[in-house]
Amino acid sequence: xxxxxxxxxxxxxxxxxxxxxxxxxxxxxxxxxxxxxxxxxxxxxxxxxxxxxxxxxxxxxxxxxxxxxxxxxxxxxxxxxxxxxxxxxxxxxxxxxxxxxxx
Numbered sequence: 001x002x003x004x005x006x007x008x009x010x011x012x013x014x015x016x017x018x019x020x021x022x023x024x025x026x027x028x029x030x031x032x033x034x035x036x037x038x039x040x041x042x043x044x045x046x047x048x049x050x051x052x053x054x055x056x057x058x059x060x061x062x063x064x065x066x067x068x069x070x071x072x073x074x075x076x077x078x079x080x081x082x083x084x085x086x087x088x089x090x091x092x093x094x095x096x097x098x099x100x101x102x103x
Contacts, residue, residue: 058080059077059079073094073095075095078090
C-alpha cells in the first residue's frame with residue numbers, strides 16, 4: 001500500500017512540473033493598447049465639474065437638471081464635514097422658484 005501512495009504522489013509531482021513548464025514557456029497575451037486621446041478625457045472631466053457649484057463653509061451645490069429643459073431645474077445642496085469625512089444632503093432647491101422669489 002505504501003508503494004501505491006508514493007506512486008500517486010510521484011504522478012502528481014510530475015503533472016505539476018509539466019503544467020509549470022507549459023505555463024512558463026506559453027506566451028500570454030501581451031498586447032497593451034494606450035489611448036493618447038486627451039481631448040476626450042478632459043472633456044468628460046469638465047462635463048462633470050460644470051454641474052458643481054461651491055457655496056462656501058463646506059457647502060456645495062450640484063445641478064441635477066438639464067439647463068435646456070425648463071421642467072427639471074433642480075440643485076441639491078450638500079454639506080461636507082471634514083472631521084467626520086461625511087457628506088450629507090441638506091436640501092433640494094428648485095431653481096425656478098428661487099428665480100421668481102428673487103425678482
